[in-house]
Amino acid sequence: MDSxxxxxxxxxxxxxxxxxxxxxxxALAASLFSLRAMRTEGASSATSRNQxxxxxxxxxxxxxxxxxxxxxxxxxxxxxxxxxxxxxxTDLTQYPRFLIQSKPGTVWLHAFAMEIKEHTxxxxxxxxxxxxxxxxxxxxxxxxxxxxxxxxxxLLAICFVLVSVVALLGVFINKVAPLQ
Amino acid sequence: xxxxxxxxxxxxxxxxxxxxxAAGIGAFAxxxxxxxNEAGLFSAPALYAPAGGVSGRTTLAAVIWLLGWAVLHxxxxxxxxxxxxxxxxxLILIGSGILLTFPPVWSLV
Numbered sequence: 555m556d557s558x559x560x561x562x563x564x565x566x567x568x569x570x571x572x573x574x575x576x577x578x579x580x581a582l583a584a585s586l587f588s589l590r591a592m593r594t595e596g597a598s599s600a601t602s603r604n605q606x607x608x609x610x611x612x613x614x615x616x617x618x619x620x621x622x623x624x625x626x627x628x629x630x631x632x633x634x635x636x637x638x639x640x641x642x643x644t645d646l647t648q649y650p651r652f653l654i655q656s657k658p659g660t661v662w663l664h665a666f667a668m669e670i671k672e673h674t675x676x677x678x679x680x681x682x683x684x685x686x687x688x689x690x691x692x693x694x695x696x697x698x699x700x701x702x703x704x705x706x707x708x709l710l711a712i713c714f715v716l717v718s719v720v721a722l723l724g725v726f727i728n729k730v731a732p733l734q
Numbered sequence: 735x736x737x738x739x740x741x742x743x744x745x746x747x748x749x750x751x752x753x754x755x756a757a758g759i760g761a762f763a764x765x766x767x768x769x770x771n772e773a774g775l776f777s778a779p780a781l782y783a784p785a786g787g788v789s790g791r792t793t794l795a796a797v798i799w800l801l802g803w804a805v806l807h808x809x810x811x812x813x814x815x816x817x818x819x820x821x822x823x824x825l826i827l828i829g830s831g832i833l834l835t836f837p838p839v840w841s842l843v
Contacts, residue, residue, distance in 0.1 A: 633784030
């Protein structure tokens with residue numbers, strides 16, 4: 555429809571990258587900060603138990619947001635990205651993959667950036683799920699047990715780096731060949 | 735793996751380490767399935783044709799991750815596990831999995 559401000563494809567891209575992916579990145583940063591900043595030495599107090607309760611729910615939310623980002627990315631935004639244009643079509647703006655591959659300067663955006671985006675986020679989702687599990691199962695000890703805290707921090711730190719890189723690559727792709 | 739039996743389940747670290755190692759197995763599974771595909775040795779069937787092979791590869795890796803987690807959790811949930819070795823193995827698996835999803839690595843196979 556000509557009067558629509560955004561197409562359905564564009565809306566799914568925004569849901570994937572901005573709402574879910576952006577939300578997951580913020581939740582990851584908040585979880586990481588909280589895990590380190592709210593650590594306590596020795597036995598946990600009533601205050602730290604309360605903080606751990608909120609933190610465990612934040613970690614669960616992070617994992618849920620990441621899984622939604624990954625699933626929407628794979629099943630809603632990737633198919634139109636990789637759709638094949640009809641023979642002879644010269645305007646490739648509706649076919650981002652082929653648009654990117656039609657110019658030597660942007661070929662890397664598919665061969666490198668999108669190839670990473672296809673798989674690496676699934677690893678991030680698995681890692682964040684493990685961290686969320688630790689957060690929920692060991693809620694009472696999460697802030698006072700150094701080993702558990704270190705494990706959850708390591709998982710989320712790796713996750714944060716992966717999601718940041720993937721998000722940046724997504725921005726590059728969307729700037730050059732947005733789903734319209 | 736050295737274990738200490740006899741502690742209450744909530745106080746043992748087994749379930750945490752099971753989830754940590756399973757995350758490593760899942761990460762490595764993603765990379766391994768991708769590299770097998772790139773080497774032409776195994777191609778997971780597409781589960782959703784419009785998304786192509788990535789739907790099969792990632793679903794297969796997720797199934798391996800969940801199965802691995804279920805087995806490890808079942809075996810370790812009430813145990814105290816020596817964490818250092820599990821920690822190192824998990825980080826190696828995670829690092830390897832990430833590396834194998836890195837396109838420049840594919841040209842080496």
